[in-house]
Amino acid sequence: MPKRLTKSFFGRSVLAVAPDLIGATLLVNGVGGRLVEVEAYHHTEPAAHSFRGLTPRNAVMFGPPGFVYVYRSYGIHWCLNFVCEPAGSASAVLIRAIEPTEGLATMRRRRGVTEERLLCSGPGRLCQALGVTSKHNGLALDAPPFELWARQGAVEVVAGPRIGLTKAADLPWRYGEKGSRFLSKPFAG
DNA sequence: TGCCCGATTAACT
């Protein structure tokens, strides 16, 4: 049987947690699937929301690991993050793409598209498909409506530069499942 | 206070 990921899983280096999340299963109210693409963010690099210090928006990032940080992107979309490392480190993993496995009909209704590959392939898309909004900001990952299960068996993880950044764009902190057709963008090489 | 811009997406040409 699969194992639930608890807060101790997240209380490690964000660069260790991020690749370990590939292949894990995330459900929100029973809707979701396998994580196939994530990105790491650390307060010491300027692309992170926490880089300039604590604000009302990023406060959850400065709290303990294993909690959810949700922010509004471009005034339109929601983006889902998992807080990592000991409290105060202000690091997090952005969830960028999911392979849908549970609640496909609900996702299609929320997204307004039928093609499976377009349901969760992107940070904004997966939040819409899973019904994630600001009301989830600050909630614990090991309690309802969230369920997070460790991956079973081996997963081949690849890394590359993060997407959509103008700062610290060279850091190879994007991780994904090799060859997955549900990535928001393929990995080079 | 005002202005610029972003961890995006979809609908254009």
Add this chain to the structure above:
DNA sequence: GTTAATCGGGCAA
């Protein structure tokens, strides 16, 4: 390939 939608943070004035 380009652009609009839309809003809060950061910084200049």
